[in-house]
Amino acid sequence: MKYSRLFLPTLKEVPAEAEVISHKLLLRAGMIRKLASGLYSYLPLGLKSLRKVEKIIREEMDRAGAQEVLLPIVQPSELWRESGRWEHYGKELLRFEDRHGRASCLGPTHEEVITDIVRKEVRSYRDLPLNLYQIQTKFRDEIRPRFGLMRGREFIMKDAYSFDVDDEALEKTYQVMYKAYCRIFERCGLDFRPVEADTGSMGGHASHEFMVMSNTGEDQIACCTSCNYAANVELAPVIQSPHHQNAESVNHQITKVSTPGKRSVKEVTEFLGISADHLVKTLIMIADDRPVAALIRGDHELNNIKLKRFLGVETLNFADEATVRSVTGAPVGFSGPAGLSKGLKVVADQDISTLKNFVTGANEPDAHFTGVNWNRDIPVPEFADIRVITEGDPCPNCKGKIELKRGIEVGHIFKLGTKYSASMGATFLDDTGEKQPAVMGCYGIGVGRTVAAAIEQNHDENGIIFPISIAPFEVIISLVNINDNLMSKAAEDIYNGLLAQGVEVLLDDREERPGVKFKDADLLGIPLRIVVGKRLKEKDEIEIRSRGTGNIISVKKNEAVKKAVEILR
RNA sequence: CGGGACGUGGCUCAGUCUGGUAGAGCACAGCGUUCGGGACGCUGGGGCCGGAGGUUCAAAUCCUCUCGUCCCGACCA
DSSP states (O other): OBGGGSOOOOOSSOOTTOOSHHHHHHHHTTSEEEEETTEEEEOHHHHHHHHHHHHHHHHHHHHTTOEEOOOOSEEEHHHHHHHTHHHHSOTTSOEEEOTTOOEEEEOSOOHHHHHHHHHHHOOBGGGOOEEEEEEEEEEOOOSSOBTGGGBOSEEEEEEEEEEESSHHHHHHHHHHHHHHHHHHHHHTTOOEEEEEOOOGGGOOSEEEEEEEEOTTOSEEEEEESSSOOEEETTTOOOOOOOOTTTTOOSOOOOEEEEOTTOOSHHHHHHHHTOOGGGBEEEEEEEETTEEEEEEEETTSOBOHHHHHHHHTOSOEEEOOHHHHHHHHSSOTTOOOSTTOOTTOEEEEEGGGTTOOSEEEEOSSTTEEEEEEOBTTTBOOOEEEOOBOOOTTOBOSSSSOBEEEEEEEEEEEEEEEETHHHHHHTOEEEOTTSOEEEOEEEEEEEEHHHHHHHHHHHSEETTEEOOOGGGOSOSEEEEESOTTOHHHHHHHHHHHHHHHHTTOOEEEEOOSOOHHHHHHHHHHHTOSEEEEESHHHHHHSEEEEEETTTOOEEEEEGGGHHHHHHHHHO
8 A cells, every 4th residue: 555545644643532542542543533422433544453353353253163144233122122121221222213113222232133033043952052243333322432442332343142052062162262262362462361250231140351451441350469360340259358357355335426527438537537447338229229228348349249249139329318318317428337227228248247346427417436346336237248359358269469450341251141042032942852042152342442452552652553463554664755766666666575475565655754754654553664765775775673672674675575574474 | 410621724722811803833735945753934725713692882702501522420428
């Protein structure tokens, strides 16, 4: 490709709308442009990278025995009613009516459609296992799209769905997919980590996320410093720490103290001169329309998912002011476990079971209790692991310590089980003639997000440093002076030579000063840059520079193609 | 959905407080000089200041509403 003919609008200045580095660089490098919030167009260069990721995915999915299909984006509400998700999916599911008044939606995912196909076509265990995938645009009406391609409303996703005869067969498929995912992200040149994850709205029972390590990631991962344990913080179980609070042998008197206007943990602990791990906060929650009190140590965070699972409820949210008042008799900020309304379910984090002489709200305005102890002052509630794991907690898997890292979720694989096949009737006859629901798995990759994640991980102050496997071009030839016949001829020769070798090469034949060409080459992140310039005239040499390392080698003009190919392959 | 910020040539922004004929840099077009890290000079084109309403002799500027964009927020007990 000749640069002079390429639609590649690069930006010298950073667009005001971009916050994270991948977003800035995608815009500056002319790869994407925004149409509206969460909606992006891919320009030629961006599309090239996207296609490269797609190609890697296709190769690895095909290798793993999956077959490509293409499913509709617009889906009828009937299917979603069958799976129960028409009611449960939430506002992210964009619903609308067509001209005939038929309720429809834009597919945020395709379990329903694929299950519908399989239930219509698959009859026998002889047809299984079956694994179908597509690379398709999804739409999720996100509350807050952000960070460019990282969290758009419309985005490109590879999703695969597997159907097996039983759990054991699913386990095998799952392992094959797990390995395929590792290969995909390795080939994309990413520093990633598979982590144990929550299954979220997909349902099902086992799941791994593939996280690209990056401090701009939206997800927090609990990693063990001594073993290879890694899990999403949403999921990571907390092993109860051995009685770190039990130094105090004396039980103090329970005392009501005035704490005017002191609501937050920070305010109360500072006012009373105590540390946050001596305070028990009482969170009034609404669990499926019923209020519940959750007790958590002041320096800990409630884990919604854990509490939801413990209570066996679908939704869990903070209660509104009015509910808090009616349940506790006090405004928000002064709730405590003593004297809550009768019959209120109380769940306490296991870590506060060993606390003594702690502080709680007094359930009246501007007052807290100090010196609170279990039994004597308040009834012993149900204890459970309902908090978020934190830095320094023990590893659930070994004796190591947990540290928290950030990651970008680029892939997610689930064992779905029979959630969809059972509700939608995707069954087959097994070898004894029994009707069985297919056991499903589903496997997603955010394709655009993978490109963004690669940029987050591979850049410097001058621009992108693409891994060769997903770079839009492998080589850029910077022709320093297009009006110099010797240089132009040499650049053209090298260009044709590389093309003949199947190398994806961009010839910068623009009428620009050298500095502009170098800056753009760096910004675009093309792995190799060949400079045809003054050395050609002096020594018949050209330079080959690696974008990643900055290393430059000079070679004779006639060696250029051979040498470049050697470095690339 | 709440809170905050911002909408002024294609881009980055000044001008708004204190109303009085719309600016800069970059980009673009032409000419000249330059030519290995985002050159310089001269000339030129391009904006009804997001939109609607209002106040005023006069509105980018003040008021009201609206649309859009970005950021923060379930963690406060």
